[in-house]
Amino acid sequence: MTRAEHTEIACSIARSADVIGDAWTPLILRDVHLGIDTFNELVRDLGISRALLTARLRTLVAGGILHEQPYQERPVRRRYLLTEAGSELIPVLVALMRWGDRWRSPDGAPLVFTHDCGAQLETAVVCIACGDAAHPGTLHPAAGPGGRSGPGTRVIAERLALVPEFAPQPEETP
């Protein structure tokens, strides 16, 4: 399965992971969020090759995640800003960062955020209707309007067609 075919999977995890499913892309978005937003500063921060950064930035701009803003005319210099879609990825990356802090950072968190409320940020992914955490055991899947069967969803589609809410583990089926 090629990368193009992969994004054809009727799954929003596949489609969004395609956006950040690259070693550099999450770090570029991290940097732009932190105001490290010019080509040269990105190269200097990341130690990435200029060719690779050019390619990644082009993809992010084409994908509607970043946009370019000229900030100097002679010579022309531009910086990169998050679009609305890009901004909405930041909380997801912050949640991912907190996972890395907990499970992959024996020396402690490399970077900490203070939230506007004054607390050192600890995140939860919650259901906005009730405010409770979206823990794995609290989620009951069903096919959505864009669902279809195919590579990447073949068994899921079968199960969702049979039982609208199938339990995560067979022996836990009510």
Added chain:
Amino acid sequence: MTRAEHTEIACSIARSADVIGDAWTPLILRDVHLGIDTFNELVRDLGISRALLTARLRTLVAGGILHEQPYQERPVRRRYLLTEAGSELIPVLVALMRWGDRWRSPDGAPLVFTHDCGAQLETAVVCIACGDAAHPGTLHPAAGPGGRSGPGTRVIAERLALVPEFAPQPEETP
């Protein structure tokens, strides 16, 4: 920079993205969460080659994200379960899925979750202290105990050393 060097960056986004920064891994975790948890069912759902799935599962088990559980003796069959670390990735993937629903799914969400509370799940990444969303503009970065300067954090480290809370965009500094 090699993949091994990439995980050496003092950044929890780099370290956690390394876990799911692969086209297949988020979908394998999605499937195991949904109870599609045996080797053969994963192959059938994903259309992934057996060799590639074997490699990905081995990495996820070695990384403490999945563990194997035998459920039949003759012939030996095993299924894959999420560890605690793996379970904690699921809400992050669900938040990523919701981003993909909004920004990459013109036909509508392929999969919808009903939350335990009865609402169709819409997620937010929130600060657990105040319950408000961890929007980009509400986050003030500082160096943490595991922070250090090096490729991947060179400019960040400079800026955090100079100004404990530097604003994301210069002109938006209060």
